[in-house]
Amino acid sequence: MYFSKALFKQSMKANWVKWVCVTVATCVMLAIVIIVLGSLAINDIRDSLKDVFTQADQESYLKENSVDSYEAYNLSIKFVDGLESEGLEGYMGLAWGMITSSYQQKINEYTTANGQAPTGEALVSIKEETVDELVATIKSLGDYLPAEFQEMSDEELGQFIYIILMAYDDNPDLSATSPDFIETAKASIKGNFAEYAGITAYNLYISQGETEEVAKGYQAQATTLATTAIGRYDELAGADDFVYDEDEFKGYANEYVINMIYNQAYNQYITSEEPTDEEVAAAEQYAVAAKVIANTAISTYELWIDELTGSEMTDAEIQAYAREQASASITDQIPEKVAEALEELGNMDIYGLIIGSIFYRIAGLLLPMVFVIMVANGLLAGQVDSGSMAYVLSTPTKRRTVACTQMAYLMISLLAMFLLVTVTSVISIWIVGGNNFAINFAEICLFNLGAFLTMFAFAGYCFMCSAIFNRSKYSMSIGGGLSIFMLVCTILGLFGSNVVPSAMRIDAMNVFNYFSIISLFDTVSILNGSIAFAWKFAILAGIAIVTFIIGVFRFEKKDLPL
């Protein structure tokens, strides 16, 4: 065993005052930081900023829903109106026959191949196949088609065919020769249009990553909307003097949508079975506000459509642009950069920044670093420089024993220091709310481990310098100098790191982080719950071990001016 109890005791006696001062100061600093931060409502501003952005998101969402519903209502009206047109009516028999025969043939093939009729998914894919084939075939007819068909885009035509197939599923026996063919077909198509609209909405929201429940809600909403629109049209078209007026129907659409939004908001607000009068009043107020927002969104949308019609943009582009403008929320009015900065500020983790990046990586390291620089120097180089090492080495004590004992003292004193700091931090976190605090016990323990490993690496480096140099001034300036330099780099680098909100950040200053091993103490990774900090910790421990070993061997081999 290369260990001398007597020398260890001597080192303890020489350095215990420094140890106590640094440990107490660091613990007190840490306790104050955690407890003061914990009792201040430091996150209030952050939370209210966050609210602004959440509300803005909700507002934007409400507006999008209004515009989309409005547009869907109009589309439904257009669809029924198209169905009622004379051209289409004349070709209905032909179209029905052509479309359904192709479809039926595919069903038969499937039944023969599989021994049973297609259902569910299989039926849907057969429908899609038929649609793909027929769109091409029908389009190839070109001028032979009635104008209504020619005007349809591939997509619209596809939708139309699909709906016919759905209608055929409901009425497999219907053919152009059946009595009341036109009436039955139209009624079935109208009914299936609503269903189709629902399915489309469902698929859209699922593809956007919404939950099954939310998508189902929208499916119901879309189906109801289409059914209502078609019902409204049929009701008005029943009159003898009916003339289709697009603007009139747009008015109905607007009215329907804002009432829908009103009801939705009202029901959303009332959660209890038997609401009190106050709750009802508040819900009404809330619902009216939602209604106003919806109305504004639809008006804005219409204004933009009017404004842009006739420009170089395609209809789809115009609609998309108008929708975007109509659904803009309050935060969209702020310049983009400012909005980004504000949102980032709202999302910033102030506790993580102050405790993780400022205390554990900078302020809390400063005193232990001073301790390490002074003690590491005093353990070897200082004693060689003054000559007092002669008294140890003139006794039967091996040089390796001296180096190992001093190394052990440095390691153990540092470990004891950080154990006390850890205990202090855990107690402080417990005082301010334990795991309910922004930083939990596991995270604070990892912070302490990281700070210890960082100081462990510095201790190894300073010890190595102390073992290499015979003069305190060189050991101090090269060992301590670089350590302090790295700490300063970390302070400067903080202003370039992404824990600082972009409003205060100067990206170029991130360069400084590359000059400091403190960057390997990754507090952000600890708070994120990612595992990246672990291998960085391993590097820090590696630096410490290698430098300590070099120090011990170097001290054993060199000339000592004693």
Added chain:
Amino acid sequence: MEEVIKVEHLTKDYGGGRGIFDLNFFVAKGETFGFVGTNGSGKTTTIRNIMGFIKPKSGKVTVLGMDAWKDACKIKENVAYIPGEIAFPDLTTGIEFFKAQAELLGLKSMERADELIKRLQLDPSANLKRMSKGMKQKTAIVAALMADKDILILDEPTTGLDPLMRETFLELILEEKKRGKTILMSSQMFDELETTCDRVALIYNGRIIDIADVNAIKNSTTKAYKIEFTNKEDYQKFKKLKYNIIRDQEKYFQVTVQIDDSEINKLFKSLSKYNLKFVSEVKNNLEKHFTNILEKEIKGGKNVF
């Protein structure tokens, strides 16, 4: 004769003419060996090599047959050391220091330490950092001698001691010598080496110029006398008498003659014929011996930069 410390062709070149070059000497068991030389002549470098603090560039140092560098730790079981520069570990009082040192030495009894403390009139409870130079030196002496090791290596041990304390210390060294200790000490003072040492090496510019046998010098039968005459005639007449004149100062009518003790009567008979101012014996001591050698060395231009 057992050679306790043996230095063979020891060279440690620090460049620029500094260092030590091809040193050869030995210290026999029970012998007290002195080292004298000016500042920077290489005394401390030699001692550091013996202590195993530095590694020789070439040559070899053995202590009790063991290599001074490789077996440094083992050798220390028999060696006590007073460093040239006195700086103590970061401890508060002398007592604390002695206790720490005793622990490192594996020493159980503090009897010898207490005895030495009394002898040197040291206050061991004093604060180490506030001690005067002399106090520090005494503390270092106690720390070195308390373990009663067989070999003592002392690098300028009397620096800072007042003349009275120096006497006490030299007595202490002589006692240790009587107890059979092998002692190697360096100093700048010829007289203290003369009183304690058996042999003294003169080191100059990193080379040993001479190793003098102190007893031979002390007991030499050849002596020198300084004679001053009252007038020029007598002075000139005496000079014709073929005595061995080693120094001649015409201005004062002064001569220094060197004769063997057997010729003393003859000399006085010759002198009785002249008018003399005075006659005095010029003592031949270590200092004289080395000064003569050094003067020749420098005049001869050998090994002088």
